[in-house]
Amino acid sequence: VSEERAQRLAAAVAERELDALLVTDLVNLRYLTGFAGTNGLAVIGAGADGARVFVTDFRYVERAADEVQGFEQHRGGRDLFDSVGQALPAERPLRLGFDDAHLPVRRHRELGAALGDDIELAPAGGMVEDLRRVKDPGELKRIRAAAALADDAFNAMLERGLAGRTERAVALDLEDEMRHRGAVAPSFPSIVAGGPHGALPHAEPRDVEIEAATLVVIDFGALVDGYCSDCTRTVATGELDAEAAEVYALVQRAQQAGLDAVRAGPSGREVDAAAREVIEEAGHGEEFGHGLGHGVGLEVHEAPRLAKSDDSALEAGNVVTVEPGVYLSGRFGVRIEDLVVVTEDGTEVLSSLDKGLITV
Ligand code: ZN
Numbered sequence: 001v002s003e004e005r006a007q008r009l010a011a012a013v014a015e016r017e018l019d020a021l022l023v024t025d026l027v028n029l030r031y032l033t034g035f036a037g038t039n040g041l042a043v044i045g046a047g048a049d050g051a052r053v054f055v056t057d058f059r060y061v062e063r064a065a066d067e068v069q070g071f072e073q074h075r076g077g078r079d080l081f082d083s084v085g086q087a088l089p090a091e092r093p094l095r096l097g098f099d100d101a102h103l104p105v106r107r108h109r110e111l112g113a114a115l116g117d118d119i120e121l122a123p124a125g126g127m128v129e130d131l132r133r134v135k136d137p138g139e140l141k142r143i144r145a146a147a148a149l150a151d152d153a154f155n156a157m158l159e160r161g162l163a164g165r166t167e168r169a170v171a172l173d174l175e176d177e178m179r180h181r182g183a184v185a186p187s188f189p190s191i192v193a194g195g196p197h198g199a200l201p202h203a204e205p206r207d208v209e210i211e212a213a214t215l216v217v218i219d220f221g222a223l224v225d226g227y228c229s230d231c232t233r234t235v236a237t238g239e240l241d242a243e244a245a246e247v248y249a250l251v252q253r254a255q256q257a258g259l260d261a262v263r264a265g266p267s268g269r270e271v272d273a274a275a276r277e278v279i280e281e282a283g284h285g286e287e288f289g290h291g292l293g294h295g296v297g298l299e300v301h302e303a304p305r306l307a308k309s310d311d312s313a314l315e316a317g318n319v320v321t322v323e324p325g326v327y328l329s330g331r332f333g334v335r336i337e338d339l340v341v342v343t344e345d346g347t348e349v350l351s352s353l354d355k356g357l358i359t360v
């Protein structure tokens, strides 16, 4: 797998008129080489015959020998930048792309000093992220497994009820259930937010008991075998007033409109608009203040985005969330989120949990 990814990246490196690309971000490095340790870098020379060099320090040499395939492996010092020069193709001058989206300014300066004047550092962030947009079958299998595991954990947690437990206790319960089922960790800190607290899209669980007859937003995901899932359900803890029930039904309609719009072809902006329209027509446009969704893979937020800012077309193999919300400040919030694979002829929804209002 890593050989194939390196080939695709090397072609892109040539197209960008770089002689080589330096990959330092650990998530990109894992995608490209299979290395799951925490200190390493790779150099990809331009074109099919370009260099494929992986460098790590002595702590990870054995691990790299196990995990990394298709790369010549070097052992560097603790600061791997001191070894980049030896990993590069010999020609000088040399134009080396680096990840300007992730490399701190100070590290960039240190890299420049280590390499000297006949190597030009060219900003080239996002090249590996572009490859990561389209998932291969092995990645889809892992994301499906993460989503299924998180759903099971959610159901097990919900059997113990919500009202009377604190938000934090519910979040811990949910995360324990994930770990018991084999998740490495939650893919992000779980959100459990009852009543007015649910009106904050990024609420942190509090030591506050969840009340009866209110809405609780629960946003959660599992990290399984390097890959993330992401799902939200809003659950009632008893009979709701008419407005809360109405807003729930509205968000459910908008979520379905979003799901119906997801397929290969339209842009993230267009899919976002399909769901947003439903909420705007109901007069709640101002209370849906975030994008409709985001890509999910090795990271829980990655490309593509379903948002006004993303004009790129969806392609088969993209994995995105569809998560409209309406947040009424001081009262309650509703968000419903599914994880969806864009397929050749439509979509595969990975979230299996009921979307009709669940009351516990
Ligand atoms: Zn989420």
Ligand code: ZN
Pocket: 230, 231, 294, 321, 323, 337
């Ligand atoms: Zn999300």
